[in-house]
Amino acid sequence: MNSFYNAFWVEKQKHKKTWLILAAVLLFYTFFLHWQMDRDTYRPQGWIMLLYDLPVLNAIVLPLTMAVLASQIMDVEHKGNTWKLLESLQSKASLLWCKIVYGLGAITLFTLIQTVIALFLGYLCHYEGSPDWLSYGLYFRNTLAVTFVLYLLQLLLSLIFANQAVAISTGICGSMAGLFILYLPISVLYEVIPWGLYGATSFVRMDWDPATRIISYSYERVLDDAFVWVMFWMAALLFAGHKLFERLETEGLALKRKLQKESSPRPEETFTADNPHAGALRTFLPAEWIKLKRTPIWIAFLVLPLISALIGTFNYMGNIEVLTEDWYSLWSQHTLFSCLLFQPALIGVCCSYLWRMEHTGTNWNQIKCLAFPWKIVKDKLLVSALLAALMQLWLLILFIAGGIYAGLSLPLPRELAEWMLCGLVGSIAVCSIQLFLSLVIRSFAVPIGIAILCSVGGLFLANRGMWYLTPHFLLGLGMRANNPFYQINIPAFLAVCAAYLTTTAILSVQYIRRHDVITSA
Numbered sequence: 001m002n003s004f005y006n007a008f009w010v011e012k013q014k015h016k017k018t019w020l021i022l023a024a025v026l027l028f029y030t031f032f033l034h035w036q037m038d039r040d041t042y043r044p045q046g047w048i049m050l051l052y053d054l055p056v057l058n059a060i061v062l063p064l065t066m067a068v069l070a071s072q073i074m075d076v077e078h079k080g081n082t083w084k085l086l087e088s089l090q091s092k093a094s095l096l097w098c099k100i101v102y103g104l105g106a107i108t109l110f111t112l113i114q115t116v117i118a119l120f121l122g123y124l125c126h127y128e129g130s131p132d133w134l135s136y137g138l139y140f141r142n143t144l145a146v147t148f149v150l151y152l153l154q155l156l157l158s159l160i161f162a163n164q165a166v167a168i169s170t171g172i173c174g175s176m177a178g179l180f181i182l183y184l185p186i187s188v189l190y191e192v193i194p195w196g197l198y199g200a201t202s203f204v205r206m207d208w209d210p211a212t213r214i215i216s217y218s219y220e221r222v223l224d225d226a227f228v229w230v231m232f233w234m235a236a237l238l239f240a241g242h243k244l245f246e247r248l249e250t251e252g253l254a255l256k257r258k259l260q261k262e263s264s265p266r267p268e269e270t271f272t273a274d275n276p277h278a279g280a281l282r283t284f285l286p287a288e289w290i291k292l293k294r295t296p297i298w299i300a301f302l303v304l305p306l307i308s309a310l311i312g313t314f315n316y317m318g319n320i321e322v323l324t325e326d327w328y329s330l331w332s333q334h335t336l337f338s339c340l341l342f343q344p345a346l347i348g349v350c351c352s353y354l355w356r357m358e359h360t361g362t363n364w365n366q367i368k369c370l371a372f373p374w375k376i377v378k379d380k381l382l383v384s385a386l387l388a389a390l391m392q393l394w395l396l397i398l399f400i401a402g403g404i405y406a407g408l409s410l411p412l413p414r415e416l417a418e419w420m421l422c423g424l425v426g427s428i429a430v431c432s433i434q435l436f437l438s439l440v441i442r443s444f445a446v447p448i449g450i451a452i453l454c455s456v457g458g459l460f461l462a463n464r465g466m467w468y469l470t471p472h473f474l475l476g477l478g479m480r481a482n483n484p485f486y487q488i489n490i491p492a493f494l495a496v497c498a499a500y501l502t503t504t505a506i507l508s509v510q511y512i513r514r515h516d517v518i519t520s521a
Helices: 002-014 018-037 040-078 082-089 092-124 133-160 164-182 194-200 226-246 254-263 297-318 327-356 363-370 373-405 416-440 446-463 471-478 490-514
Strands: 204-209 214-219
Touching: 018 040, 018 092, 018 446, 040 092, 040 133, 040 164, 040 194, 040 204, 040 214, 040 327, 040 446, 092 133, 092 226, 133 164, 133 194, 133 226, 164 194, 164 297, 164 327, 194 226, 297 327, 297 373, 327 373, 327 416, 327 446, 327 471, 373 416, 373 490, 416 446, 416 471, 416 490, 446 471, 471 490
Parallel strands: none
Antiparallel strands: 204 214
16 A cells, blocks of 8 residues: 555646645735734734634635645546556555545645744744643644544545536535634534534634723633544544445446436537537527536535625624624625635636536547637636626625615615626636636646635735736725725726736637647546
8 A cells, every 4th residue: 555655646646736735825824814913913912813813714715725635636536447447456445545644644734834834923923922832732633633524525525526516616615604604603503514613623712892892812612522523523424435435336436427427418419410509509608508507516606605695794783883884884794705715716616617528538639620719718708707797696686685684774885886897897807817727727626726815815915006916806806895995996907807808818719729639538
């Protein structure tokens, strides 16, 4: 097993840039924590504040990160006849444990470096006193265990579903679910939902005094049996993984084959010489739309904005004494996390899925013979832009419904139409950028991770007036996600969006024209 692990897993991952993904996430943690915590008001309670903020940040970022990591480790087995090859070389148990050991090693190193970075920043910001080493050791243990549980969950999803959009969409929904659970009172959801385990194992409590507006922190065991639940989930997922691998056949899981059979196109939808207009009678949209007809992407498009709207509405209703701007305050609560984190991720999932078929098998041979490069790019951009528009419409419906539920009776903001249109223009620019990334990068998950990091990282540049350098932040900037009263230069905004859209579209066309076809068996 050791020789197999060294010869195959390390070599396979060496060229997939998995470590760069984790390094980019750590870099994000570094910039975000330094930007957030380097303030005079934080220095007296800085060490304990870090232990409160880190689990919240983990609940938002790490579920999607683990989805990307697991997809990178599992995705190659779903291509060609790799399962047949691997089963002829090693036992099923060794295949499973190689994936588990590799992921556990990556997570351990990631968590260790993250903890060291937090401590280093505390000293750099001159926090008073010294850190409670026992508490930071407890944080390291809890974070490592919970993150490993989420990795096991995503690994099983990536095994069951050859379509990695399922696993990635689950990771995105998990990020939003973990954030939503943190806003709820302590309940059974903390334990029975894996993404709630970050909140369950957190042992620092925040108290805010509305009269003095002073925030204080204290150590408190939130759930005494939380770590027992973590170990239960770990054991259950390891057992489930073992059983799934035992049932693994040379053609893959029986469930996967059944799902593929059910989702295969009907005869009238199949392109043949006798049926050259397959699907044309069913839709006026490009053929790219057919790829999305029976995909799990629609579930994520419906669920994620809904969770974001629930968080925003309940947070607004719980802080009405502070959020006094009615519809404007509600808008900021609805769009902040959605525009900065989850909408770019959903666009990334859509764009990766639209290119996935071309990156599989010998499909590039057919595509380049049947269509011109500009038409391929145009069709994909049109479909992704339509999905972005549908998502914007769904967000608007949820915003109005949330305001009615919260008891707001004033007229809607007169700027609402401008926010929506600017957000749509920004999202189309993001679609073009993500399509180019998914064209150049054959991995399904990596472009999605790039979208998340660029969108959140763009907030730092935007706060310094360099918003034009942050293409993924254009969506949030157009919708005024962080400040509904912020005024932008509309002509400059449209010009920047058009520049990104035109540049990446031209680069995509030229890439298809100038690069040879790369196929896999």
